[in-house]
Amino acid sequence: MTQTSLDVERIRKDFPVLSRELPGGRPLVYLDSGNSSQKPTQVIETMREHLAMHYGNVGRAMHVLGAESTEAYESARDKIAAFVGAPSRDEVVFTKNASEALNLVAYSFGNPANADDRFRLGPGDEIVISEMEHHSNIVPWQLLAQRTGATLRWFGVTDEGRLDLSRLDDLVGERTKIISIAHQSNVLGTVNPVADVLARARQAGALVMLDASQSVPHHPVDVAALGVDFVAFTGHKMVGPSGIGVLWGRGELLDAMPPFLGGGEMIEAVWMDRSTFAPIPHKFEAGTPPIVEAIGLGAAVDYLTGIGMTAVEAHERELTAYALDALRDLPGLRLIGPDSLELRGGTLSFTLDGIHPHDVGQILDDDFGIAVRVGHHCARPLHLRFGIPATTRASFYLYNTTGEIDALVRGLHHVQKVFA
Amino acid sequence: MIGESMYQELILEHYKHPQGRGLREPYDAEVHHVNPTCGDEITLRVRVGDAGKIEDVSYDGQGCSISQAAASVLHELTTGSTVEETLSVVDEFTRLMQGRGQVEPDEDVLGDAVAFAGVAKFPARVKCALLSWMAYKDAVVRSAAR
Numbered sequence: 069m070t071q072t073s074l075d076v077e078r079i080r081k082d083f084p085v086l087s088r089e090l091p092g093g094r095p096l097v098y099l100d101s102g103n104s105s106q107k108p109t110q111v112i113e114t115m116r117e118h119l120a121m122h123y124g125n126v127g128r129a130m131h132v133l134g135a136e137s138t139e140a141y142e143s144a145r146d147k148i149a150a151f152v153g154a155p156s157r158d159e160v161v162f163t164k165n166a167s168e169a170l171n172l173v174a175y176s177f178g179n180p181a182n183a184d185d186r187f188r189l190g191p192g193d194e195i196v197i198s199e200m201e202h203h204s205n206i207v208p209w210q211l212l213a214q215r216t217g218a219t220l221r222w223f224g225v226t227d228e229g230r231l232d233l234s235r236l237d238d239l240v241g242e243r244t245k246i247i248s249i250a251h252q253s254n255v256l257g258t259v260n261p262v263a264d265v266l267a268r269a270r271q272a273g274a275l276v277m278l279d280a281s282q283s284v285p286h287h288p289v290d291v292a293a294l295g296v297d298f299v300a301f302t303g304h305k306m307v308g309p310s311g312i313g314v315l316w317g318r319g320e321l322l323d324a325m326p327p328f329l330g331g332g333e334m335i336e337a338v339w340m341d342r343s344t345f346a347p348i349p350h351k352f353e354a355g356t357p358p359i360v361e362a363i364g365l366g367a368a369v370d371y372l373t374g375i376g377m378t379a380v381e382a383h384e385r386e387l388t389a390y391a392l393d394a395l396r397d398l399p400g401l402r403l404i405g406p407d408s409l410e411l412r413g414g415t416l417s418f419t420l421d422g423i424h425p426h427d428v429g430q431i432l433d434d435d436f437g438i439a440v441r442v443g444h445h446c447a448r449p450l451h452l453r454f455g456i457p458a459t460t461r462a463s464f465y466l467y468n469t470t471g472e473i474d475a476l477v478r479g480l481h482h483v484q485k486v487f488a
Numbered sequence: 489m490i491g492e493s494m495y496q497e498l499i500l501e502h503y504k505h506p507q508g509r510g511l512r513e514p515y516d517a518e519v520h521h522v523n524p525t526c527g528d529e530i531t532l533r534v535r536v537g538d539a540g541k542i543e544d545v546s547y548d549g550q551g552c553s554i555s556q557a558a559a560s561v562l563h564e565l566t567t568g569s570t571v572e573e574t575l576s577v578v579d580e581f582t583r584l585m586q587g588r589g590q591v592e593p594d595e596d597v598l599g600d601a602v603a604f605a606g607v608a609k610f611p612a613r614v615k616c617a618l619l620s621w622m623a624y625k626d627a628v629v630r631s632a633a634r
Binding site for chain 2: 423424425426427430431434443444448451457458486487
């Protein structure tokens with residue numbers, strides 16, 4: 069076993085599911101955290117306690133429970149703001165997931181209700197994404213291009229699985245209004261060179277959004293230091309519950325943007341023929357929000373902060389180094405993504421010669437209790453780019469061990485034997 | 489080991505040595521079916537001769553062992569039979585696959601296709617097994633409409 073500053077055995081005890089036995093007496097080997105992470109007792113108990121003893125609606129109920137719920141909900145916002153280095157808590161908007169955060173920004177563009185030139189979008193304007201994006205950072209921009217007549221363009225991906233910046237100056241120019249790319253690829257594990265893209269974007273006067281769904285759970289992320297305009301991430305991949313996501317945006321931009329969804333709590337005053345709107349962040353939080361989920365995400369952030377994101381990152385780096393070495397020795401295995409630790413996270417996707425990923429995943433699960441993801445991982449264009457229909461993906465988190473990587477390698481050897 | 493009941497030797501045999509694979513002429517109808525959840529796809533052609541006899545089922549595609557072996561077994565079971573006979577095999581196979589592992593397969597009707605009985609216990613994989621069979625049914629209907 070490798071030594072890290074992080075006590076994995078103690079951490080594993082915080083996650084009840086990790087000691088569960090699967091049918092047939094198999095232990096669980098959970099290598100699918102890039103899909104969704106497991107939850108520690110601290111998050112589960114915080115949510116249970118709130119539901120049981122403190123639950124009321126937020127921001128509007130004039131009683132003890134309403135006050136306690138509002139306090140817990142808003143203090144979750146404080147925790148998340150601190151966790152990602154947001155200059156102001158008001159810049160943290162709760163959404164239901166990262167997809168909604170991305171859509172919220174996409175719908176701000178080309179909206180006739182918008183008065184700010186930075187969000188005006190029409191024929192001749194350009195949106196830039198990349199070939200390695202998750203569908204949630206592709207489809208909202210395709211729809212935006214369809215609505216407005218703007219042109220969608222994208223960065224290619226190199227054979228090694230890096231963002232191809234060779235055409236940066238051609239792709240990003242004065243027509244570009246927004247660039248939206250992944251901070252870390254959910255398939256390749258690649259961490260993208262945000263600073264290079266941002267520098268060109270600033271020259272061109274374009275806004276920059278990051279899909280940080282795969283980076284915020286695994287690395288220390290400071291949105292102010294990154295210097296971008298918008299960051300989207302989701303709770304369920306960072307030991308928090310599903311149903312809660314976050315949009316961080318620069319306050320001045322969020323102020324300038326039109327509302328996204330209309331409804332209760334996002335207003336200032338309503339007449340029959342018009343409305344004025346609440347200040348941010350509430351302008352973007354129409355209706356009763358996912359209260360307990362937000363509070364659960366606050367507990368998740370407390371949990372991760374307690375361990376330290378630097379330690380989480382270092383642990384995953386060791387796991388990734390170990391896994392890259394182990395997988396390299398498997399005959400017929402083709403890694404899709406960087407083969408080195410440089411600018412890369414703990415997500416490893418690969419193919420096995422002559423064996424379909426669905427068969428790989430099925431046998432790993434049935435025979436060894438190993439949970440990986442198989443398919444195109446909501447990144448079909450990226451798989452088309454590599455000329456493959458699907459991959460098998462192992463993704464690591466703070467609770468994984470090198471022993472689990474050994475189990476994966478044994479499992480893959482067995483899969484190859486079945487199809488030999 | 490639950491997995492072993494799904495990956496029957498016969499399925500692996502058909503996967504490694506597919507019968508009748510490759511698109512051939514002549515044909516009366518060609519269809520292309522896709523399973524959007526996993527990207528499996530198949531192009532399938534049927535040639536119907538005199539007296540409603542299936543003269544050839546040819547196919548090409550990509551996918552997991554279950555979907556590819558199912559196409560190979562389909563080719564074996566249908567070629568040389570009448571349209572009517574084959575459609576009753578398709579019906580029985582569909583009934584087996586959608587039976588959640590609770591259906592007792594009719595071996596006389598299904599022949600080698602009974603090897604897929606274990607797949608019915610895995611809802612996520614049922615579509616893999618049915619892909620080529622649904623494509624076949626579609627192709628037969630289209631050939632009759634010509």
